[in-house]
Amino acid sequence: MAKHLLTTSVGSFPKPNTLITARSQFRRAQISAQQLREAEQEATRQVIALQEALDIDIFVHGEMERGDMVAYFAENWQGFSQSLPVRSYGNRYYKKPIVENVVSLGNSVGLTVDAWKRASELTSHPVKGMLTGPYTICDWSFNAYYPDRRSLVMDLAQLVHEEAMALARAGAQYIQIDEPAISTRPDELELAIEAMAVVTHNLPAKTISHICYGDFETILPGLYDLPVDQLDLEAANQHFALLDLLARYPWPKSKELALGVVDVHSHRVESVDEVKAGIRRALEIVPIENLLIDPDCGLKTRTWEEAEEKLRVMQKAVEEIRQEDGLR
Amino acid sequence: MKTTVMGSYPKILAGSGPSVRSAIQRFEKGLITPTQLFETYSEVTRRVLDQAFSANLDRTTDGQIRWYDLFDPVVRDLDNVHSAGLIRLFDNNFYVRHPLITGRLQYQGGTLAAWSREAASYSRVPLKVALPGLFTFLDLQEDTSYGNTDNLLADLIDVMRLAVRHLASTGVVEVQWDEPSLAYSSSSWSASRVQEAYKTLMDPEVEIEHSIALYWGKSSLWLDTLSQLPLSRISCDAVSEPRVLDILAVDKLNVAVGLGVIDARNVRMEAPEELIRIVEPVLRQQGDERTWIHPSCGLEFLPPDRAEQKIHLLRNIKLRINA
Numbered sequence: 001m002a003k004h005l006l007t008t009s010v011g012s013f014p015k016p017n018t019l020i021t022a023r024s025q026f027r028r029a030q031i032s033a034q035q036l037r038e039a040e041q042e043a044t045r046q047v048i049a050l051q052e053a054l055d056i057d058i059f060v061h062g063e064m065e066r067g068d069m070v071a072y073f074a075e076n077w078q079g080f081s082q083s084l085p086v087r088s089y090g091n092r093y094y095k096k097p098i099v100e101n102v103v104s105l106g107n108s109v110g111l112t113v114d115a116w117k118r119a120s121e122l123t124s125h126p127v128k129g130m131l132t133g134p135y136t137i138c139d140w141s142f143n144a145y146y147p148d149r150r151s152l153v154m155d156l157a158q159l160v161h162e163e164a165m166a167l168a169r170a171g172a173q174y175i176q177i178d179e180p181a182i183s184t185r186p187d188e189l190e191l192a193i194e195a196m197a198v199v200t201h202n203l204p205a206k207t208i209s210h211i212c213y214g215d216f217e218t219i220l221p222g223l224y225d226l227p228v229d230q231l232d233l234e235a236a237n238q239h240f241a242l243l244d245l246l247a248r249y250p251w252p253k254s255k256e257l258a259l260g261v262v263d264v265h266s267h268r269v270e271s272v273d274e275v276k277a278g279i280r281r282a283l284e285i286v287p288i289e290n291l292l293i294d295p296d297c298g299l300k301t302r303t304w305e306e307a308e309e310k311l312r313v314m315q316k317a318v319e320e321i322r323q324e325d326g327l328r
Numbered sequence: 329m330k331t332t333v334m335g336s337y338p339k340i341l342a343g344s345g346p347s348v349r350s351a352i353q354r355f356e357k358g359l360i361t362p363t364q365l366f367e368t369y370s371e372v373t374r375r376v377l378d379q380a381f382s383a384n385l386d387r388t389t390d391g392q393i394r395w396y397d398l399f400d401p402v403v404r405d406l407d408n409v410h411s412a413g414l415i416r417l418f419d420n421n422f423y424v425r426h427p428l429i430t431g432r433l434q435y436q437g438g439t440l441a442a443w444s445r446e447a448a449s450y451s452r453v454p455l456k457v458a459l460p461g462l463f464t465f466l467d468l469q470e471d472t473s474y475g476n477t478d479n480l481l482a483d484l485i486d487v488m489r490l491a492v493r494h495l496a497s498t499g500v501v502e503v504q505w506d507e508p509s510l511a512y513s514s515s516s517w518s519a520s521r522v523q524e525a526y527k528t529l530m531d532p533e534v535e536i537e538h539s540i541a542l543y544w545g546k547s548s549l550w551l552d553t554l555s556q557l558p559l560s561r562i563s564c565d566a567v568s569e570p571r572v573l574d575i576l577a578v579d580k581l582n583v584a585v586g587l588g589v590i591d592a593r594n595v596r597m598e599a600p601e602e603l604i605r606i607v608e609p610v611l612r613q614q615g616d617e618r619t620w621i622h623p624s625c626g627l628e629f630l631p632p633d634r635a636e637q638k639i640h641l642l643r644n645i646k647l648r649i650n651a
Contacts, residue, residue, distance in 0.1 A: 237413040266413070
């Protein structure tokens with residue numbers, strides 16, 4: 001019998017202090033690129049070890065080599081420059097990319113493959129390949145070159161597709177293409193879907209798209225047409241109100257739902273019971289074989305201890321439900 | 329023609345100088361004291377106000393440097409309202425903590441007035457405060473207490489009247505009600521309800537101007553409704569909806585208009601000649617004294633160097649037009 005309610009994470013993990021120091025030293029030219037890589041690899045080892053210890057099912061590598069999910073690609077691809085920091089919330093800032101020319105991979109074909117391979121070598125669990133979707137890269141950049149959003153999104157879709165194919169060729173069974181911006185303009189949902197179709201075309205892997213902090217009411221049920229195998233949606237942040245929305249439409253049989261059950265922007269660690277209650281509500285809407293469980297979003301904004309505790313609660317909630325319901 | 333900014337300003341300034349961002353980081357690590365953090369906020373606020381003066385603005389905010397987000401001081405000043413989970417602010421990669429209402433609204437005051445008094449005492453430009461509009465607040469809050477929008481709106485109006493009364497004694501000359509929710513495509517509020525609510529909100533016994541700022545959508549939908557209110561200005565986002573300029577070039581409003589012609593969400597710099605070309609027909613129809621220009625929304629969506637350049641672009645255009 002297949003295992004039910006598989007657990008996973010969305011992507012980023014908090015960077016250990018040793019890596020934060022190494023990144024700072026590298027910026028000041030006090031350590032070499034090789035030394036920074038070693039610090040990243042050591043941090044990745046800790047991320048993998050934590051997931052092993054908690055008995056998570058599908059792993060992430062933790063994105064120790066990335067600062068921001070959009071800026072990372074913009075820094076390595078051609079056609080972008082960087083702005084001074086722009087705030088996204090609280091005291092969080094990012095160097096918002098500026099598109100100043102035609103975008104291309106340049107010398108960065110297979111940019112994400114090495115980090116994925118090194119993480120995969122540390123575990124027997126599958127590790128997701130992590131990409132940012134073309135619509136989100138466009139939306140979270142300043143466009144100072146392309147005549148319209150569509151032409152930029154479609155050029156980016158081709159680049160993300162090539163990166164996804166490189167991950168698949170390297171052996172990634174799961175490839176996640178994050179599109180958190182997809183709900184921002186409901187009138188562009190079709191464009192985002194068209195771009196995702198380019199990304200996932202002939203991609204020999206299970207495809208996932210993570211979407212969070214959006215007005216889902218404006219994009220359902222159209223979102224179900226996004227050509228990926230699994231939608232990974234944030235729910236705990238809004239006390240699982242998302243589930244009331246999802247309940248309005250039949251859940252598509254061909255799609256999985258990865259449900260966010262812990263709020264990654266709150267210091268408070270949820271109780272096992274409240275997480276279980278959220279999962280139970282989801283099970284009324286989504287068949288158990290289609291449901292996976294994870295945090296709302298990447299964990300990088302939490303401390304290591306908070307991230308660990310939230311994952312522990314999530315895993316315990318799932319294990320208790322498996323036991324109560326006689327599931328594997 | 330007059331110039332203003334809309335609300336927020338980057339908390340990191342271009343060039344060297346104090347940084348709210350690094351001060352918060354240092355504070356959280358225990359490296360600076362609460363007093364030092366407080367003084368950093370004050371110093372950055374003063375620099376924003378100095379910039380408003382050097383750009384020859386006719387009205388400015390304090391840049392909302394102390395504010396976590398648009399709701400922050402309002403939430404601090406009300407009992408039974410709490411900062412809750414992050415939500416995306418409309419179509420931006422920018423997130424705010426939505427107000428969570430857990431009991432009947434009660435005004436305590438203190439924070440907004442104190443922050444505003446400090447800014448007004450320093451500013452050489454007449455100061456306004458940009459607050460969340462009634463309907464933007466209603467759309468983005470989470471109500472676990474009232475269960476009835478009419479009752480919630482009535483109390484919200486009441487507590488905001490108190491907030492405005494408190495502000496009037498601080499040196500602030502204008503309250504700008506930010507209503508992106510009305511302009512945004514999914515707005516479902518009726519014209520009569522909006523009109524009635526704002527009529528009730530504006531207390532004729534309190535000497536302070538009221539304006540409404542519409543951005544990130546179709547401002548034109550609300551011009552008729554809002555121009556019947558005793559407002560000092562209706563600000564429109566002509567970047568999101570360029571057509572509003574055509575309308576304003578033909579229909580004269582009863583109140584002053586603000587034209588958000590400078591894109592506060594893109595680093596592209598506008599050409600002054602082009603801005604003058606699109607503003608002039610509106611100026612002819614509305615009149616010099618009743619036309620303002622400003623960025624399309626708060627400048628915090630831009631990197632600090634570009635925010636500064638766009639403020640100075642306002643100065644440049646004003647000089648050329650008024651010459």
